[in-house]
Amino acid sequence: MARPPKKPAARPKAERYHHGDLPRAMLSEALRTIQRRGIDSLTLRSVGEKLGVSRTALYRHFANKEALLGAVAAEGFRRLRQELFEAWDQGGRGRAGFEAMGAAYIHFAVRHPSHYRVMFGGALAKGDATLPPQDKSADAFGVLVDALVELQGAGLAVSQDAHLLALFVWSVVHGVAMLALDGVLHRPEDTETLSRFAIERLWSGIGVGMPAEAVK
């Protein structure tokens, strides 16, 4: 009423995001919410509010909520891919690297339970039509296939279809991760114990070499 508004003033938050990369801001805000309050707390309204933007602004950049979740999933596969490769590479790319990669996979899921759940059962499950242009899960999977091929080349892994081997390895770590997230493993040590056991058994089913030393 009283004060003469020379500049538009106010709109402090809106100003911040109008010029920036709104799609990216929405993605990272969605990620934040999912990680900290769970998937049920993610509403388009809350995302808009947090970003100082209308609740329908999202539709200028994403087809709908499902598309936003698809972007969240793709980002998850991108990060998983990187963590897997680092574990494999820094682990020395041998047996130790392989086992580090398995542990890193499970660790990622346990550290980001809600994000991990969005990565699966979401866009992936609804048929290829709604998949993002490049399926980011293929990237993460590719790291695993590459590792197995390299192990085979070094005579460290069984020489069988690498794609099938990789699917098997993925099944095992995915299964352990899901059981952990589903609350079947009640104490954190249980996850650790199963994780170690599974990866060790996995190697003795995949790796070639010592004839399964007697289990004492």
Place this chain on the structure above:
Amino acid sequence: MARPPKKPAARPKAERYHHGDLPRAMLSEALRTIQRRGIDSLTLRSVGEKLGVSRTALYRHFANKEALLGAVAAEGFRRLRQELFEAWDQGGRGRAGFEAMGAAYIHFAVRHPSHYRVMFGGALAKGDATLPPQDKSADAFGVLVDALVELQGAGLAVSQDAHLLALFVWSVVHGVAMLALDGVLHRPEDTETLSRFAIERLWSGIGVGMPAEAVK
């Protein structure tokens, strides 16, 4: 207006369920919807409508929608438990029985994808407070533990903590099942191939006997 209603008449559907077991009718209606139209189509309104009952009648028998889903999950574990036991028992309770049990697990998940998803990630994940009185997943798990103990007694399985072994086996079949449901395995044959491979590798990591015949 015109016709004099001697008997209450009408209310043809309501009459049918007032005396019956409404909770059970609601559970099976929910199950039907989930199996045929997916979890997103399950609304309390539709359940009530199908049963000729108010959409809030459900609250007389279940705490809320989540509780209904918990009942759906429990029923799923009950059926899974039975199918696992039958596979194990009819398979001869040896190596063949064990492998039949693994195949039956994956088969159950593939045949009832939405139901299987409700079984996990739902009530199980939300902490012990909301779990049903007796955790029905323990029953299905118990069948697996019993089988492993029996295999150990017959000298067919590695002598190690049966609980840990069972968790490992569960991880593998759960992982294969989830990858199949998540659309990672595109063709049905892929599921079959991975399923067979995983169960065979599983046995050679769990069973005792022939020293891992050379993979040709």
Place this chain on the structure above:
DNA sequence: ACCTGAACACCGTTCAAGT
């Protein structure tokens, strides 16, 4: 080219009221 505000259809849930 990007964003808003009102409106719409549809949820789960509560609660006073009925029988």
Place this chain on the structure above:
DNA sequence: ACCTGAACACCGTTCAAGT
């Protein structure tokens, strides 16, 4: 003891309108 009907708070989404 069991069920109803209206009401409430909260969704995702559409669309004409603004800049």
